Amino acid sequence: MTLTPLRPQTTTDHxxxxxxxxxxxxxxxxxxxxxxxxxxxxxxxxxxxLHLAVKAFAPGRLPFPVMHVDTGQNFPEVLxxxxxxxxxxxxxxxxxxxxxxxxxxxxxxPGPHGARNRLQTVALLDAIVEHGFDAAFGxxxxxxxxxxxxxxxxxxRDAFGQWDPRQQRPELWQLYQGRVxxxxxxxxxxxxDWTELDIWQYIEREHVALPPIYFAHExxxxxxxxxxxxxxxxxxxxxxxxVERRLVRYRTVGDATCTGAVESxxxxxxxxxxxxxxxxxxxxxxxxxxxxxxxxxMEDRKRxxxx
Amino acid sequence: MxxxxxxxxxxxxxxxxxxxxxxxxxxxxxxxxxxFDDQLDAVVNASERRGVGDLDLSFxxxxxxxxxxxxxxxxxxxxxxxxxxxxxxxxxxxxxVQYTRNMATGASTADLALVVVDVAHGLKEQTRRHLCIxxxxxVRGLVVAVNKMDAVHWSSAAFQSVVDEVETVSSELGFExxxxxxxxxxxxxxxxxxxxHTPWYHGPxxxxxxxxxxxxxWSNATNGPRLPIQWVLRQPGGGRTYAGMVNGDTLHSGDxxxxxxxxxxxxxxALNTLHSGADTQAGAGLSIDVALADETDAGRGDLLARAxxxxxxxxxxxxVCWFGERPLTTGSRLRLKHTTRVTxxxxxxxxxVVDVSTLTVHxxxxxxxxxxxxxxxxxxxxxxxxxxxxxxVTGSFVLIDEVTNATVAAGMVGRAAFL
Numbered sequence: 080m081t082l083t084p085l086r087p088q089t090t091t092d093h094x095x096x097x098x099x100x101x102x103x104x105x106x107x108x109x110x111x112x113x114x115x116x117x118x119x120x121x122x123x124x125x126x127x128x129l130h131l132a133v134k135a136f137a138p139g140r141l142p143f144p145v146m147h148v149d150t151g152q153n154f155p156e157v158l159x160x161x162x163x164x165x166x167x168x169x170x171x172x173x174x175x176x177x178x179x180x181x182x183x184x185x186x187x188x189p190g191p192h193g194a195r196n197r198l199q200t201v202a203l204l205d206a207i208v209e210h211g212f213d214a215a216f217g218x219x220x221x222x223x224x225x226x227x228x229x230x231x232x233x234x235x236r237d238a239f240g241q242w243d244p245r246q247q248r249p250e251l252w253q254l255y256q257g258r259v260x261x262x263x264x265x266x267x268x269x270x271x272d273w274t275e276l277d278i279w280q281y282i283e284r285e286h287v288a289l290p291p292i293y294f295a296h297e298x299x300x301x302x303x304x305x306x307x308x309x310x311x312x313x314x315x316x317x318x319x320x321x322v323e324r325r326l327v328r329y330r331t332v333g334d335a336t337c338t339g340a341v342e343s344x345x346x347x348x349x350x351x352x353x354x355x356x357x358x359x360x361x362x363x364x365x366x367x368x369x370x371x372x373x374x375x376x377m378e379d380r381k382r383x384x385x386x
Numbered sequence: 387m388x389x390x391x392x393x394x395x396x397x398x399x400x401x402x403x404x405x406x407x408x409x410x411x412x413x414x415x416x417x418x419x420x421x422f423d424d425q426l427d428a429v430v431n432a433s434e435r436r437g438v439g440d441l442d443l444s445f446x447x448x449x450x451x452x453x454x455x456x457x458x459x460x461x462x463x464x465x466x467x468x469x470x471x472x473x474x475x476x477x478x479x480x481x482x483v484q485y486t487r488n489m490a491t492g493a494s495t496a497d498l499a500l501v502v503v504d505v506a507h508g509l510k511e512q513t514r515r516h517l518c519i520x521x522x523x524x525v526r527g528l529v530v531a532v533n534k535m536d537a538v539h540w541s542s543a544a545f546q547s548v549v550d551e552v553e554t555v556s557s558e559l560g561f562e563x564x565x566x567x568x569x570x571x572x573x574x575x576x577x578x579x580x581x582x583h584t585p586w587y588h589g590p591x592x593x594x595x596x597x598x599x600x601x602x603x604w605s606n607a608t609n610g611p612r613l614p615i616q617w618v619l620r621q622p623g624g625g626r627t628y629a630g631m632v633n634g635d636t637l638h639s640g641d642x643x644x645x646x647x648x649x650x651x652x653x654x655x656a657l658n659t660l661h662s663g664a665d666t667q668a669g670a671g672l673s674i675d676v677a678l679a680d681e682t683d684a685g686r687g688d689l690l691a692r693a694x695x696x697x698x699x700x701x702x703x704x705x706v707c708w709f710g711e712r713p714l715t716t717g718s719r720l721r722l723k724h725t726t727r728v729t730x731x732x733x734x735x736x737x738x739v740v741d742v743s744t745l746t747v748h749x750x751x752x753x754x755x756x757x758x759x760x761x762x763x764x765x766x767x768x769x770x771x772x773x774x775x776x777x778x779v780t781g782s783f784v785l786i787d788e789v790t791n792a793t794v795a796a797g798m799v800g801r802a803a804f805l
Binding site: 093095096098099100102103106107109110111134135136137138139221222224225226228229231244245247248249250251252253254256258259260271272274358359360361364375378379 | 393394422423424425428447449450451452460461462463464465466473475487488490491494495616617619620621622629630631659660661671672673686709721723724726728778779782783784786790791792793796
């Protein structure tokens, strides 16, 4: 058998292949599942995911709603970005609220300064049941964490929303099959094979809009747990901590109580691409207190039904 | 450092349990400085807590709690690495026989298999099974790390005896490119840096072999372009375009194509790529949408193809890897997913079961978990198929349990040359 080039010699840059794969996944799940939803936090990964979803179904409208799992402890710039983005698309925004879950007694109130990241699981699973969703698109990437590195692109969740890493469905070739029984659902991760650098290169190429906090800006911060935490209504300096004004940006965007900033002077996407290409610390290691609880913090949360 | 666009090599590790696959990948990632400082710190801390020494390299990819407790790989870990020349997508696969389904998951999208063999044990049955599955799945390039060379005092004779074994099996299975490297993944010899212990070896390191392999550029399609339709896009003004991912040869605007299974000949009047919009052509792996010259009832599950055309059939002869817990027998009813079509299917005959040690086919009444067999099946709706050896997309399918919806088999249309 003669060996001929598998991929055409022209348009084979890796961003186009990643983009095409992600769009393929979005179309497969939208076609096979009855009621998908796209999870949108306003962070860079979900902004890229939403951008890809729009491209996948253009010129038609998105064939599914967009849902934000809202901890109630957000960066205001991110909420503004969320609302503008969804309004510009004419998409339907659902908000699954952690505050509601607390008010309904579904989860214990962690107090005014407590992290609510883990409580998002309950709000998310309740919303999936309430709306009857059988698939939820998420922007998770395998390079983020060692438990995510193990997850399928279409990840099966049982009737309790749980992930069982020992019993994942085989996932052969690109034959993504999205069948579930009533009460079960899938998480679908079209960005599985993207790295942080791919995301930023794609943002640069496609001019994907982002909340301003991803770019370097001056902010009052305190040093805590080897991270810079923004001083705001959720984070106040503790005794012995000093408020400093620093030039920082965010590498990830999550709950305002547990997401740290990094020192940076990168004010453009181009500068961020360069910064990410030479980073020594992973994005979650640099900025997420919620991953530092234990060796398998992400796996434990994912088993319960986290993103 | 200026990030550059480079080509991508997808590879999967294969081999038996405890031969050192995860340790090799850990070594490869650590010595090429692909790990962030905090990730390396976390591996060091986890190694200390579990009492396995200063740095258990397998913990780089064995990220699940159970994997670290048991010291085994349960499911595939995907890692991403890049060197100035190339990006790598690495699927670190489990070696245990009960996790063969996960190994097949990792290998199904691989261009190249990185085989790890314990030099003291040679090719175990499980390694032969993995090689057989990799060959069935269309992997044609191997880089073989003949590992734990330190345990045999860097003996060139021990290395050569494994090389001979590998070459015998590989020529039967039809692998086209094989590079064997004497390694100690634990100590780092010949993984990224050349070893002082093997003056008798003049070939590349594992990294060198991966960087220079051209397996990623080999075609797994030797036929015309195919576009399985995923989704119909309605255009303003009432027209429609048909969206899907190209496979096989490059598709061009202006191509005369046949809509299958209907058999209607038409012309592509416009071709849109995601990046450029209206374009003149699109190659394999690109998601596109196309407009057709004629009014058709084309929809999801149909396929556009240019000659040589695929077959339209409800009767399929295939090779299957069975992952179901209950045996597969003649008469079994399942769902089948092929390209973008899902249809009921029935096993009408079991033609044989493959003995992975001898690569011979013998008669059998059933396929048990992790067996490989030759079957004939019949589908409710017609399929548009090529042989797997001609096209990895239109030649592949999965079987789905009708009750649990679990994926229970990987299927390849036709029969591999070695069976």
